[in-house]
Amino acid sequence: MIPYLSKEQVSAALPYASLIPALRVAFTQEISAPKRHAHSLSEEDNSTLLLMPVWQKQGHLGIKLVTVAPHNRDLPSVHAVFVLFDAQSGAPLALMDGEELTLRRTAAASALASSFASRNDSQHLLLVGNGSLAPHIAVAHCHTRAISNITIWGRSAEKSAVAAAKIRQHPECPADIHIHITEDLPTACGQADMISCVTTSQTPIVLGQHVRSGTHLDLVGGFKPDMREVDDALMRRATVFVDTYAGAMAEAGDLTQTLENGSLMRSAIVAELAELCAGTHAGRQDSQDITVFKSVGTAIEDLCAANLAWESWQKAAS
Template identity: 65%
Template sequence: MVPFVSKDEVRQALPYSVLIPSLRAMFKQDVVSPVRHAHSLSAVSNSTLLLMPAWQAHGSTGVKLVTVAPHNTQHPTVHAIYILLDTESGVPLALMDGEELTIRRTAATSALASSFISREDSQHLLIVGNGGLAPHLAVAHCHTRTIKKVTIWGRKKEKSEHCRAAILTHPEFPTQTQVDISDQLEASCSDADIISCATTSTEPIVLGDWVRAGTHLDLVGGFTPMMREVDDHLMAKATVFVDTFAGALTEAGDIVQCLNNGVLTRDAIVAELAMLCRTEHSGRQTAKEISIFKSVGAALEDLCAANLVWRALNNRVD
C-alpha cells in the first residue's frame, strides 16, 4: 500500500533550516518543471484544478494536484495532495498532504530569494496580508536575515491577532524578535526593510511612493494575470527578479500587466531564482536599489520538499 504522509509528518520533515538550503541546491540541478496546467472545473463556482508535475531523470517524479474554490465558505479555498513516484520504475512511493508542503516550500523560496536580493542588514519585516501563509513567511524570512521586528498589516484586526499568535508560538521563530500589528499601511511600508505580500488582491495595495530606497519586496500573491499587489510606479523603479521566467511571464499579474502596458520590458526582469543559486547573477547591486521578487510557485520546489519528506519517512522507518 502506498503510504500517506499527514500534515503533521510533512511539517516535521520540513524545518526551514533544512528546506531553504535544500531548495538552493535543487535550483542548481537539472529538473524538468513544466508550467502548471490549469483547468476550469465550474464556471458557477469559479473552481479550478491545477496540475504541477516535475521530475529528475535519475531520481524522483512528483505531481501536485490542487483545487482552488474561491467561493468556499465552509471549507478552505485551496486543497492539495502530492504524489511522489520513482522516475525510472514509475512505482508510486508516497501520497502526501499537499497544503502543508505548499505553504512551507513557498515561504522557504521567498526566504531563499531574500538571501540574494534583500540588504544583508535588513531588520524590519512587514507582512501584508494575514492569511494562512503569513506566519510561515515571517518565520522563513527570519532564517535568512536577522529580523528584529515583524509588523503585520491586514484588513481585519482579528485575523491579524490570530496571525501574530501563530508567529509567536511557531517553534522556529526567534524568541527575541518583536511582532506588532499595524493599521497604517503607508507608514509601515515606509519603515520596512523587507515587505512580503501574500494577498489575493486584484488592485495594487503597496504603492511606489510609500517604499523607501533599499527596500526589498517579496510578492507571493497575485498568482493570476488579473491580480496585482503593487502599482506600476513601484514596478518601474525596481530591479525585478522572479522564481521562474516561464511561470511569472504568463501568470503573475504584477509582471504580465506591466509588460502589456509598457511599464516593464522583458529585459527589465533581470534574473530567475535558478540564476541566483548558480551564481549566474549576483543579485542586489547597491544598498539603495529597490528590489522585487515575484513568485507564482514552481513544481521544482514541491519536488524538493517531497524528496525531503520521503527521506525523513524512510529514516523513521529504518
C-alpha cells in the same frame, strides 16, 4: 498500500534550516518542471484547479494537485496533495499532504530569494495579508535575515491577531521577535526593510509612493494574470527577480500587466532563482535599489520538499 504523510509529518520533515539550502541545490539541478496546468472551476468565485508535474531522470517524479477557493471562510483557500513516484519504474511511493508542503516550500523559496535580493541588514518585515501562508513566510524570512520586527497588515484585524499568534507559537520563530498589527498600511510600507505580499488581490495594495528606496518586496500571492499586489509606479522603479521566467512572465499579473502597459521594461527582470543559486547573477547590486521577487510557484520546489519528506519517512520507518 502506499504511505500517507500527514500535515504533521510533512511539517516535521521540512524545517526551514534544511529546506532553504536544499532548494538552493535543487535549483542548480536538472529537474523537468513543465508549465503547470491551470483550469478555472468557477469564474464567479474565482476558484481554480492546478496540476503541477515534475521529474528528475535519476530519482523521483511527482505531481501536485491543488484547488484554490478564495471564497472559503471557515476553510483554507488552498487544498493540495502531492503524489511521489519512482522515476525509473513509475511505481507510486507516497501520498503527502500538499497544503503543508506548499506552504513550506513557498515560504522557503521567498526566503532563499531574499538572501540574494534584500539588503543584508534588513530587520523589519511587513506582512501584507494574514492568511495561512503569512506565518510561514514570516518565519522562513527569519532564517535568511536577522528579522527583529514583524508588522502585519490585513483587512481583518482579528485575522491579523491570529496570524501574529501563530508566528509567536511557531517552533522555528526567534524567541525575541517583536510583532505588531497595523491598520496604517502606507506608513508601515515606508518603515519596512522587506514587504511580503501574501494576498489574492486583483487590484494593487502596495503603492510605489509609499515604499522607500532599498526595500525588498516579496510578491507571493498573485498567481494569475488578473491578480495585482503592487502598482505600476512601484514596478517602474523595481529591479525584478522571479522564481522561473516561464512561470512568472506568463502567469503573474504584476509582471504581465506592467510589461504590457510599459511601466516595466523586460530588461528590469534580471534573473530567475536558478541563475541566483548557480552564481551567474549576484542578486542585489545597490543598497538603494527597490528589488522585487515575484513567484508563482514551481514544481521544482515541490519535488525538493517531497524528497526531504520521503527521506524523513524512510528513516523513521527503518
